[in-house]
Amino acid sequence: MSVPILPPEAGRPPCIALLSRVLDMRYLMPAFQALRPDIEWRTGDALGKPEDIDAAVCWQPPHGVLRTLPNLRLIQSIGAGVDHIYADPALPRHVPVCRVAEAGMTAGMSTYVAWAVINRHRHFPDYTRNSVQGIWRESPIVPPSEHRVGIAGLGRLGLAAARALAALGYRVSGWSRSPKTDLPEGITGYHGAAGLPPLLAAADTLVCLLPLTDDTRGFLNADTFAQMPRGAHVVNAGRGEHLVAQDLLAALASGQLGYATLDATPEEPLPQGHAFWNHPGILVTPHIATRTPAEAIARQTLENLLAVQSGKRPETCADAARGY
Numbered sequence: 001m002s003v004p005i006l007p008p009e010a011g012r013p014p015c016i017a018l019l020s021r022v023l024d025m026r027y028l029m030p031a032f033q034a035l036r037p038d039i040e041w042r043t044g045d046a047l048g049k050p051e052d053i054d055a056a057v058c059w060q061p062p063h064g065v066l067r068t069l070p071n072l073r074l075i076q077s078i079g080a081g082v083d084h085i086y087a088d089p090a091l092p093r094h095v096p097v098c099r100v101a102e103a104g105m106t107a108g109m110s111t112y113v114a115w116a117v118i119n120r121h122r123h124f125p126d127y128t129r130n131s132v133q134g135i136w137r138e139s140p141i142v143p144p145s146e147h148r149v150g151i152a153g154l155g156r157l158g159l160a161a162a163r164a165l166a167a168l169g170y171r172v173s174g175w176s177r178s179p180k181t182d183l184p185e186g187i188t189g190y191h192g193a194a195g196l197p198p199l200l201a202a203a204d205t206l207v208c209l210l211p212l213t214d215d216t217r218g219f220l221n222a223d224t225f226a227q228m229p230r231g232a233h234v235v236n237a238g239r240g241e242h243l244v245a246q247d248l249l250a251a252l253a254s255g256q257l258g259y260a261t262l263d264a265t266p267e268e269p270l271p272q273g274h275a276f277w278n279h280p281g282i283l284v285t286p287h288i289a290t291r292t293p294a295e296a297i298a299r300q301t302l303e304n305l306l307a308v309q310s311g312k313r314p315e316t317c318a319d320a321a322r323g324y
């Protein structure tokens with residue numbers, strides 16, 4: 001049962017704008033109302049008086065709107081990523097931008113990544129094809145301890161996926177922009193430009209869980225693939241813009257890569273007729289690796305708003321200079 005977070009008598013009800021170019025965000029309203037029944041709403045097409053709005057809850061917000069809200073104290077993403085907010089060239093830079101961090105969402109991503117790694121490593125795409133055709137044929141079994149997984153991005157999601165794979169017996173390495181001092185035992189850490197070649201050279205599967213920034217856009221490109229073992233597998237559970245589509249197709253055609261599992265694609269939904277559909281070396285999932293429960297979005301938004309209104313910086317705030 002949800003416990004109201006701010007009793008109505010705690011002051012003026014918060015006024016929240018729901019902003020998205022691609023989603024009908026009104027699905028969040030019951031979760032907010034369960035916590036704060038007197039909440040006031042605005043939507044992109046009915047903003048009312050801009051000065052009333054305290055917080056904006058966003059998924060790909062329309063560009064330029066956030067800057068028109070003079071009393072905005074919080075910009076809250078409904079997911080782990082904040083790139084879709086920093087993409088607004090008119091973003092009011094003084095307003096904190098927060099992500100959602102939630103155990104269920106993190107676990108969801110770990111299960112997706114573990115499935116993707118196991119699926120290819122244990123040849124399930126072949127078994128699926130064979131099963132349709134009634135073919136009883138065994139593929140070689142390589143123990144997980146001989147399959148090397150490299151995880152690019154050791155934020156909350158990357159680290160949890162690394163732990164899950166290590167628990168299954170895989171040989172896991174991770175790569176981050178700056179050194180990580182708190183890596184669990186059994187996970188090898190690399191960082192910075194110098195750390196990337198050794199990570200790639202030892203990645204039978206490379207998992208991209210990087211935040212999308214100007215530095216990471218196009219990270220999955222021909223040069224990256226060329227540094228991986230021949231026939232390797234790439235899993236993109238980051239953003240479509242991490243991947244250079246033509247480079248992936250060329251690497252699969254040459255055999256440099258053996259397989260790709262893509263939960264994020266350059267265009268979403270991926271259009272009919274796109275070269276990724278029906279490709280024997282590509283498995284596309286429709287950006288479902290994980291989801292954030294509405295209750296967590298509502299609770300964290302209200303908690304974060306309360307925090308910033310009392311002069312505190314929520315732990316889930318992104319760093320505007322880094323862009324994540």
Ligand SMILES: O=CC(=O)O
Nearest residue numbers: 078079080081082
């Ligand atoms: O893509 C999903 C997210 O950012 O949580």
